[in-house]
Amino acid sequence: MFTISRRSLMWAAAGLASASFLGAPVGAMAAGWQDTVASAQKEGKVSLYTSLLPVQVERLSAAFAKAFPGIELRVTRNTENILTQKIMQEQDVAAEGADVLIVTNTDFIDQQIANGKVEKPIGEHVAPFAGTKFLYKDFAPVVASYYVVVAYNADVVKVPPAQFADLVDAARSDEIGLTAVESGSGAALFYDVLRQDLPGYWEKLAKKKIKIFPGAVPLSQAVASGEVGIAIYGVPPALSPLIKKGAPIKLVSPTDARAVGGSFAAQVLKNAKNQAAAQVLVDWMVSPDGQQALNGDGLGMPNSPSVTGGLPPKDFVLLDTKIYTSEKVKAINAEWRGMMGQ
Numbered sequence: 083m084f085t086i087s088r089r090s091l092m093w094a095a096a097g098l099a100s101a102s103f104l105g106a107p108v109g110a111m112a113a114g115w116q117d118t119v120a121s122a123q124k125e126g127k128v129s130l131y132t133s134l135l136p137v138q139v140e141r142l143s144a145a146f147a148k149a150f151p152g153i154e155l156r157v158t159r160n161t162e163n164i165l166t167q168k169i170m171q172e173q174d175v176a177a178e179g180a181d182v183l184i185v186t187n188t189d190f191i192d193q194q195i196a197n198g199k200v201e202k203p204i205g206e207h208v209a210p211f212a213g214t215k216f217l218y219k220d221f222a223p224v225v226a227s228y229y230v231v232v233a234y235n236a237d238v239v240k241v242p243p244a245q246f247a248d249l250v251d252a253a254r255s256d257e258i259g260l261t262a263v264e265s266g267s268g269a270a271l272f273y274d275v276l277r278q279d280l281p282g283y284w285e286k287l288a289k290k291k292i293k294i295f296p297g298a299v300p301l302s303q304a305v306a307s308g309e310v311g312i313a314i315y316g317v318p319p320a321l322s323p324l325i326k327k328g329a330p331i332k333l334v335s336p337t338d339a340r341a342v343g344g345s346f347a348a349q350v351l352k353n354a355k356n357q358a359a360a361q362v363l364v365d366w367m368v369s370p371d372g373q374q375a376l377n378g379d380g381l382g383m384p385n386s387p388s389v390t391g392g393l394p395p396k397d398f399v400l401l402d403t404k405i406y407t408s409e410k411v412k413a414i415n416a417e418w419r420g421m422m423g424q
Contacts, residue, residue, distance in 0.1 A: 115206050115365075121358035127154040128359035131169065132184040133162045134346055135299075135319040138226060138376050142367070145375035149366055153359050166190050173199060173353055181354035182363055184225060186268075186344045188218070189403035194349060195221050201350040201357070205365020207372075216368075216385045222347035225367040226319075226376040227383040229343030229398040230272055232334040233316035238308045245338040246276065249314060250286035256311035257291045259304050260422070263415040265297045270411040271401045272315060272342045273418055279339035284421045287314075294422065306331055318393055322380040333380075335396065343383075343398035 122128075132139065139157055146155050158165070162185045172179035185191070194200045200221050211217040216224045232243055239256050243249050249258060261269050277284050293310050295301040298317035305313040305321075306329035313321075316333060325331050335341065348367055350360045366372045370388055377384040377392040384392040 115204070118204065118358050118361055122150070122356075122362040123152045125356040125359045126152060127156060128181050128356050128363050129156045129158070129179065129354075130182045130184065130363065131158045131160070131165045131180040132346070133165060133186065134159065134184060134226060134376070135381075137323045138319055138381060141375040141378075141381075142372075145371060146363065146366060149371060150362065153362065155363065162187050162190075169351070173351075176353060178355050180351055181356045181360035182348055182350060184346050184348045186346055186401065187403060188347070188400070191218065191222050191347055191349060194351075195219055199352050201352050201354075201361075203348075203350060203364050204361055205368070207365045207369040211368065211385065218347045222349045223364060223368045224345045224385065225348045225364075225372065226346040226381070227343060227398075228318045228381070228393060229335070229341040229383065229396055231316040231318060231321075232336060233302070233305050233313040233321055233331050234334070235305050235308050235311055236330040236332050238311040242332065243312065243334055243336075245336045246280060246283065246314075247338055249312060250283065250290060255291065257293055258287070259301045259310035259313045259315075260287075260292055260294050261298055261301050261315040262294050262296055263411070263418045265295075267403065267406050267411050268342070268344055268401055269315060270414045270418075271399070271406055274406075274414055275340050275342050275399060284418070288421050288423065292422065319381045326379060335394075341396055341398035343400065345400055 134142070136159065139159055143155055143157060158180070165183065165185060166187065169180055169183055171177070202221055203223055208217065208223050211223060212220065218224060232246070232249070234242060241254070248254065263270050263273060273284070293304070295304060298315060298320045301313050301315060302317065302320040302324055304310045306324040318333070321331055321333065348364045350357070350364055354360045367376060368385065370386060373384040373386060373389045376382060378389060379391045380393060382393055383395060
């Protein structure tokens, strides 16, 4: 399984002062980059397709407009299945559409790179991440990352959990909220890793008072309202806005099983009509200001320790769609539903 590690984060941060990019001297790259920015201003717009959460899209749009008021950012947000199908359709007929795509599906990104559908990023902020996991295969910068946590309502839960094992303790009576496996491949990975690392965990969980939700957002809302005391599949980008509004939610990052997470990688599409603006957008998202917008206030794990309020660095397992094929996810879902009495 592929992991994002604390070591790769530190490696990337350490290279900020002395990087060269794909063999180009920093000074020469900086001069060429100013030409790219000027061209982007002339294009005046950039189209982004993404599966980022709404709060991240809102923050990204506002911060980018402040940084580049002369470039209009047009965002289309949807599920990754719909977005990737739309991208392929546009590429087949050379239609004007997305300039930049941000998704977590590395299998699709691999296909795009192999088929020559993605341009390499050339920006000054991307440069220090060459050779690290924050620049996926030298083509797709990771702009936002998160790992799944346990969330609980501090007004409801009297004994805070620290580990996954605490949730299935015989003495615990709190109602536990779960996301359905069919809500996404990430949920399938999470529950599969949980049973690998803690044998018998599914069976113990099934004996508790549980409530299943169709996704991370309704589960987050349920723990915020106290409908359930604990959310076992807490997604920080969905929880952070509720916490900021005053919801009595506390987050715990257990260590008795491997963490599972997601990383959103950005690609400049080769068929982009606004190539320069696409490069500027992608580069800006990797910059400290872009990372603050996308990962600050507990939304995710930034690429640099200079960003304030992000999730602490942590090793986590990423979904590998070559392993977790649609057939495997369906099999895990069927087994999970049977175990949980669905």
